[in-house]
Amino acid sequence: MKLIVLVIGLAIIAFVAWWFFGKHDVAEEQAKVAGSKQVVDVQVNGGYSPEIVVLKKGIPAVLNFTRRDGSSCLDHVVFSDFGINQELPQNQKEAVNIDTSKPGEYQWACGMDMFHGKLVIK
């Protein structure tokens, strides 16, 4: 009995390591250009989907965040490079305007810096 528990336990540890630390695909989305601006919808539910947003340089961009999640961890979205710290009321679409004049990679995070997303401007 104890041996079985030990094996199961070790299997769980291995699984946790593989699941969280292993390489996994992340959802990436290219912004669609609609008229003079580009818009991407981001769902917030236990993280961000998509997690990587690719924007075209020079076209004003809007990220629409909708928080489906009740966690207070995700109730703000912070773009530290742009000085944006936006509250995300649950189940409400919140637009975040992004200045796309400088190409580069920018991180965004939840208010507690636990969940991350990436913005690629090129």
Place this chain on the structure above:
Amino acid sequence: MNVTNRFWVSLIFSLPMLIEMILKPFGWMLPGGELTMFALTTIVMIIAGGPFIKTATAAFKKHHSNMDTLVAIGTSTAYIYSVYAMLTHQPVFFESAAFVVTFVLLGQVFEERMRNNASNAVEKLVNLQAKDAEVIRDGKPVKVPVSEIVLGDLIRVRPGEKIAVDGQIVEGSSTIDESMVTGESMPTNKKVGDSVVGATVNGTGAFTFKATKIGKNTMLSQIVALVKKAQNSHAPIQGLTDKVANIFVPVVIMVAVLTFLIWYVFIGASIASSLIFAVSVVVIACPCALGLATPTALMVGTGRSARMGILIKNGEVLEAVNDVKTVIFDKTGTITVGKPQVTDVIGDTSTVLKIAASLEASSEHPLAAAIMKKAKDDDLKFTKATNFKAIQGKGVEATVAGKHAFVGNEKLLADVAIQAEIRSKMTTLQKEAKTVVFVGQENQVIGLIAIQDAPKKTSKAAIHALKSRGLKTVMLTGDNEAVARAVADQVGIDQVVADVLPSDKADQVRSFQTTGRVAFVGDGINDAPALSTADVGIAMGSGTDIAIESGGIVLVKNDLRDVDRALELSRKTFNRIKLNLFWAFVYNVLGIPVAAGVFYFIGLTLSPELAGLAMALSSLSVVTSSVLLNKAKLTPSAQIA
């Protein structure tokens, strides 16, 4: 349902179990026993604990984890095992699951309040904005909302009213309280031609001003934008916690499983007590405190300094300030007023000034401007000079009130007579690094005017404060050694580097950087390269836009003493960040082994509910410590203003 309501639900349904826990030694039992506990806990788990599980599942699917993952795993393990134990008639621990949920939510409720408290500096600034203004349209005054003001609008301001936007006074005068924007406590006198700042409050006078900056371009809006950016910036020290946070939760889960295995398989404890150890590990290890340590302190620190008229642009600057060893100042406009002023008049003051003013009235020379200002300040009436003639390279001559008169430099002395007494005064003045102008009538020098770009009144105190902090002070200037030395001695600066070409300022900063971190204080366009080269660039608020852009810290009040205050506040904030991180780490590093039962054999253990309470307290204490930065005392030397 929001966090607060979830907390109340959780508390109300956990309360009976809490009462039972306290009254058990006195023989009171919960009516219904295990079944009642099961019912109460189920309600808590579904209503209050549900969102944790939902988030954790959603995050899990994305290969992510966070504190919700830990809470969800910890509480559901306790709950599910207890259901199993209840069915197989073994001891249950439902209350653990319910209490953990309650304590975690309690922590979140407080934390949310504190976080709002920490970030409200920006809100306070935005609220300073006036709502409407009396604009003159088609010759009639009309009340319009601030958003409808256009550039060039004439705006009337009555006594006690708030000034709507930035502009320039075209009519009237008043004293204006600018403390809300610049932090300057004394009201300033403003007359026609002076600029006014939006959101400041008019005193007793009435005036009309022309709007020169509106919307996003007003000083207030720019300060708000700057503060917002600073508050959400990343301090480099956070890089460490980011890395830790990414692997923290999965590692904790593995440690928890290991804890269970060791207790159950190797030590031979019962399933129930092994599980309790594992659950405690999961519950205590929330990394929230780590994540909150830096941003909250940054928010409070930059917010507080902004209210004092010190704009710290980001967390990087804050961190760099910490080991600054040398403070380098630009001379003109930073240590000195930046405008030459008459400091001494030798001879009959009013006669000398009158003649000089008559001659210099139409000159554009900076020295002439200083003389004219002095004449105006002294309310002197002077006659117009005629028959102007320049004396090549020496000065000007003309006829004033029928007599020949001249003003010029030392080279004139070859042509005219001078009394020995005046000559000796001249030498003294020149030794003080003042520029001496000779004033004469007919062929005789009748007086001297000494002109100098004098140090600001506050410069000496400012330098003194920095020196008492153990910092080395240096002055960079394009002026010659004698002038520079004289100013340096007046304000007490340690070292002078004179004859520096504007283009070489950055190189000078670099050479000082070999001995330690350097802060550079300046205001001009030519200071911009030095400001960005220095580890900490401090721009005077009166400076050019490009200087403000290059600086990491902007002193809105233009008071040199704020350099010291800026350094102190930055240090305080950074030290608070370090303190927060230290406690957050210590808490986790010590908490996990205790929860895992490492100290069981010396009688030190942590039940899951105590672990939950400890976790709630840890985030709460970090945020509280950040908010307390608002109350942190500044040293007296920094308080004189």
